[in-house]
Amino acid sequence: MIKRTVFAALFAALCVAGVSTTASAQKLYWTAAGQFGPFNIQGLIPTYPEAKDIFIPINMWILDHPMGLVVYDTGNNVAVADGGCTSHWTEGLCSFLIPGMTRAEVIDKQLEKLGYSTDQVKIVITSHSHLDHIGNIEMFPNAIHVIQKIELYQAWWPETFQRGGAHVMADYDGARDFNFLTLDGDYDLFGDGTVLILSTPGHTLGHQSVKLKLPETGTVILSQDAIWMAENLEGPGYVAGLNYSILDYWDSVHRLTMMRDIENAPLWYGHGIAQYEKMGEQWYK
Numbered sequence: 001m002i003k004r005t006v007f008a009a010l011f012a013a014l015c016v017a018g019v020s021t022t023a024s025a026q027k028l029y030w031t032a033a034g035q036f037g038p039f040n041i042q043g044l045i046p047t048y049p050e051a052k053d054i055f056i057p058i059n060m061w062i063l064d065h066p067m068g069l070v071v072y073d074t075g076n077n078v079a080v081a082d083g084g085c086t087s088h089w090t091e092g093l094c095s096f097l098i099p100g101m102t103r104a105e106v107i108d109k110q111l112e113k114l115g116y117s118t119d120q121v122k123i124v125i126t127s128h129s130h131l132d133h134i135g136n137i138e139m140f141p142n143a144i145h146v147i148q149k150i151e152l153y154q155a156w157w158p159e160t161f162q163r164g165g166a167h168v169m170a171d172y173d174g175a176r177d178f179n180f181l182t183l184d185g186d187y188d189l190f191g192d193g194t195v196l197i198l199s200t201p202g203h204t205l206g207h208q209s210v211k212l213k214l215p216e217t218g219t220v221i222l223s224q225d226a227i228w229m230a231e232n233l234e235g236p237g238y239v240a241g242l243n244y245s246i247l248d249y250w251d252s253v254h255r256l257t258m259m260r261d262i263e264n265a266p267l268w269y270g271h272g273i274a275q276y277e278k279m280g281e282q283w284y285k
């Protein structure tokens with residue numbers, strides 16, 4: 001009887017050790033596909049009360065999870081690197097956004113820098129189909145691509161008022177036969193609550209954000225373009241330009257900010273330069 005109890009205790013201890021080892025392996029790297037700028041913030045946020053020149057980072061995320069390597073957004077297309085903008089984007093967009101991205105800042109090289117290759121990436125989550133977020137999905141032909149179904153429709157046939165720039169068909173016209181996990185709302189990626197995909201439309205028809213549970217850092221919310229930067233939340237809240245729907249935009253902003261407040265979870269924005277300079281280019285465990 002005593003023996004059986006000891007065995008049971010040992011078995012339980014092993015199980016617990018196994019679980020905690022797995023959970024502690026999950027870590028997140030915050031990087032960027034270079035920056036845009038400088039330009040007047042009012043070009044992005046027309047309601048912002050004063051003119052000021054800003055740079056913005058093009059945030060991307062690499063999650064090393066026990067169930068597989070995940071990339072959240074793939075940044076600007078590699079053709080845009082090292083001054084190649086007009087070979088891939090319209091001249092108007094190049095002169096407005098002023099992309100500064102070196103070849104080393106493209107997602108494949110960012111992965112290499114951390115000791116991974118594009119082939120090792122199991123899952124690519126794409127927040128939305130704008131050129132600075134979906135730009136390099138074709139570097140991941142063997143991954144599972146997680147995106148809202150309605151966003152794929154928008155990518156291939158954007159609303160008329162959103163054409164002529166932010167959706168670059170050449171970024172994904174070779175990806176039509178990829179493995180897409182098309183979603184219609186929220187999704188628990190690994191079925192264990194550690195990576196929750198949150199439907200946050202408004203900026204585009206099918207924009208999605210991600211909420212993560214990290215062993216040491218705790219819960220973090222990666223808004224991407226549901227909330228560009230802290231300035232959008234100042235004062236009464238300054239609405240971003242370029243929205244598919246302002247009503248949906250506000251619902252998504254409120255969803256994320258209330259989640260932040262209720263769960264006491266930091267909100268890491270899609271294009272906030274102050275946050276990136278302080279917290280980017282490092283691991284979060």
Ligand SMILES: [Zn+2]
Nearest residue numbers: 128130203225
């Ligand atoms: Zn966008």
